[in-house]
Amino acid sequence: MAPPTTPRLKTPSDLGDNARKDISGAINAILADSFALYVKTKNFHWHISGPHFRDYHLLLDEQAAEIFATTDELAERVRKIGGNTLRSIGDIAKKTRIADNDAPYVSPEDMLAELREDNQAVVKAMREAHGLCDEHEDVATASLLENYIDAAEKRVWFLYEIGRRGSPDGH
Known part of the structure; x- marks a missing residue:
């Protein structure tokens, strides 16, 4: 649950308190997921190896930049509707649903x-x-969100297509 907004930070909005709370909470969770996914994508970008290194390395860098580019607009949207947004790495860690991957390989x-x-x-x-x-x-x-859904679906599509092996149905 988001901490209450202080009067100095309560941006005027015609959305009701429940709308601000619900939407801010959902967007903050997506924002936390975006930061976690950005870091994971960069982690894999830095540690990718093998015969397709260059192609995967460049793709993951492009995808990480695209993910990171969403963060400011998401956070500003929360503030525009009168909510509080993320304040720290700890806050991100509490709200994200994206699991870390710290494996050495x-x-x-x-x-x-x-x-x-x-x-x-x-x-x-x-x-x-x-x-x-x-x-x-x-x-x-x-x-x-509609624009970000489309962009994320494109990332899923690319990752699916380059990860396919074997028969045309992906098996």
Whole structure:
């Protein structure tokens, strides 16, 4: 649960208190997931190895930059509707649903699969947050999420396609 907003930080909004609380909570969780996914994507970018090193290294760097680019807009959206947003790494750690991977070695195939699953989880969380926005008639946050859902689905698609092996159905 988000701490109460101090009067100095309570941005005026026509959204009700419940809407601000619900939407801020959902967006802050997505924001925490985005930071965690950014760090994991950079971790794999730095530690990828093998015959496809250059292609995977560049792809993961592009995806990390795309993920990081969402963080400021998400945090500012929370503030625009009168909520508080993340303040620290500890705050991110408490709110994220993306698991760390501190293994000394992860195969490129496992990296791609893990990132695909994590990006898919972020898509799911964004869809759920979009539903909250619809309930509370917050079209601006919903619109922002629509663009981020599309971008995350593209990341899932790319990670799926480069991770496929064997038959055309992915097996």
